[in-house]
Amino acid sequence: MKFKILILLAIYAHASIAQQKQKTGPDMPDSWIDADTDHKIVRLTNNNRSNLSFYFHNNPFVGDKMVYYSTEKTVDPAAKQETYNSNARDRQLYLLDLKTLQAERLTNHASPITGEIVSPQRNEAFYQVKDSVFAVNLSTKKNRLVYVFPDDFKAGITTINADGTLLAGAKTSDTEKDILKQNPAKSSYFNLIYEAKLPRTLFTIDINNGTLNKIFTDSAWLNHIQFSPTDPSLLMFCHEGPWHKVDRIWTIDVNSKAIKLIHKRTIPMEIAGHEWFSKDGRYIWFDLQQPRGSTFFVSGVELATGKTTRYELQRNEWSVHYTSSANNKVFAGDGGDPGSVAKAPDGQWIYYFRPNGDRFQAEKLVNMKHHQYRLEPNIHFSPDQQWVIFRANFEGRENIYAVEIKSSKR
Template sequence: MKTDCYLLVLASLLLNFGSHAQTKLATGSQKPMPAAEWIDADTGHKIVRLTTLDGANESFYFHNNPFVKSLGSEGDKMVYYHTSPAGKQLYSFNLKTRQSEPLTRAFPKVHGEIVAKKRREVFYQVGDTVYATHIDNKKTRLVYVFPADFKADITTLNADETQLGGAWGSDAEKEIYRQFPAKHDFFTRIYEAKLPRTLFMVSADGKSQLTKLFTDNAWLNHVQFSPTDANCLMFCHEGPWEKVDRIWTIDTKTKAVKLIHKRTLDREIAGHEWFGADGKTIWFDHQKPRGETFAVTGTNLKTGTEKTYALKRDEWSVHYTSSAHQKTFAGDGGYPTSVAKSAEGHWIYLFTPDGDHFNAEKLANLKVHDYKLEPNVHFSPDGKWLIFRANFEGQAQVYAVEIAKSAS
């Protein structure tokens, strides 16, 4: 009798869970949404809220890998940031069990967000000190302390996970940031100042080894190592995109610097660059000219040949990304005041190449989302979901939208 009652209760719970999962709702129509899963009424795709901790929860920047593979059958893990009144700290999230665990204590300020897939560590920086915490056993080690005459920030890890990379800025540049903290105030000022910046590496093994790679009187930024070539470091010349040839690489052994894309017409822009998973292509947002035509272009690093996929104005996204096999792409949409000036660009998009253009599919409606928080899409390790951050429930949370359309 007890067994029968238990089975009835279990069946009821499963039925209720299933009904929640199949409920069609306008995303962001309620704050909070009445369930952790729903079908986006405008797209027919399932959305799942992954994070449940009180406070803000944010997934990583679009080109920073947040995942480590499953050990056995335990489930792949994703690292993310949690912010509470105590401060900001790193957590891991098991994509199979949907359980979160703290990796670090809370800090007033912390940045870095670099996941080492082989080491199974997350690197981060607190003040002038770089740490690494193991994602499974939570052990933390000291990696590097920047000297008084070279205060810099790490942003990337090379393919063999031996070197961290980043860019150093001068005290004069830091003073501009201090006086003008808003991006619209400091951006042009720093670009026009032409202050020195230096690309560097530090040992990921804790050997206190600093290597200065390249210095220029330009705003060197957006530093990313290739995912496959341990000696290939990409960086950009930051500033108004229509005024800079932005995308460059440097060979960390030979110090050879190479321009990846040369602009060919007035107000052409190329930016928000990222490596394809195989390391053979650098992809970027491409407009010829700015705000009039929209595309994603990839430059083959070996041959220099380029492949361009055109987009419609409404499909322009703040950031794009590519799947592991690079047969599909994704974008996080945009807002009416962004470069595309589209009132209908507020979607999480899946893009499929078709000749010289993308075919776009809308996966999630972000009309209620405030794009001051950039969604920054990531393909899940199994390729079945797009993971993003959004604030349509009132505060930042991490969500996943299923790429396959719901059957209901």
């Protein structure tokens, strides 16, 4: 059965034109037409909590269901407003049926949980509470303990491999943890951690027998760790830090330990990052700027051949994150505010990109001018590829939305 998000149609059908055109505010309808783009938007989460979809390269889907985070609203004393708090006591995983918009709670832990890891093969979501790794079955909702890190190797999981047999992540040093604790703002810790050149260790955990395997250690900030969606042995990681100072994107074969640099910078101030695997595992795509803040591309490397593909886009079309469709024929981006790296004067949009030669032809899907980009929208194509799912705070609190790629005028 074809996936559909067209929920609450009765509400939508009877909404007035004024309601449908409304873009912000606490009394928005459950679905409306963006007045500036003529695309339909549906709010997928409807509760009194703060709701966040996964980071852009973390798959949240199993069939027509999506795993997401939901937490109690907290008040930011400085901003004097309700906001999402990643350390909130009640930060839990939920499961959303995209056909009915019915949500079910998956976890119940007294401590905050971390981990955006879904395995369609196992029909499970994996997460971590302090030093313990758990899995929850998405059908039965039964939680189980998977692994407890030993006292001499406290680390965090970030990804699962294609056949659902290995978890992976990185262990940080105590010194790095102290830097983060003393300098919680990214503007403070980012350069400090990079310059410290502290050791990090990549590892895997065999889910079936609990074996911990340390696969690579370097005096570098190893980050953005993600398994290929199709090759169970291929792990991607980055050298984090100021992008113009690092050759960022790497892969490692977890069996042979062979390491490969995916993209080598060639000019001063070139940056490449926010990398992701294509759904078919053929490509690694990434944001490329040559130089930083000047000329903008989405670039991809075909892993089998090393062939590079580049699509240029305009400054206003640059996005904090991009994503690709299942067939790599279309892309989406979440835009950026004027304070972002592109300094775009009119970049606050959810975009849909069609390659046209060596450039992107951009279509605006959602006006994000009332969204505060301290919360990254982190777009995903829906399982049927007909919608773009994103998170936003333009209603005054965090929720998850879907915008239909087909225009309401077509």
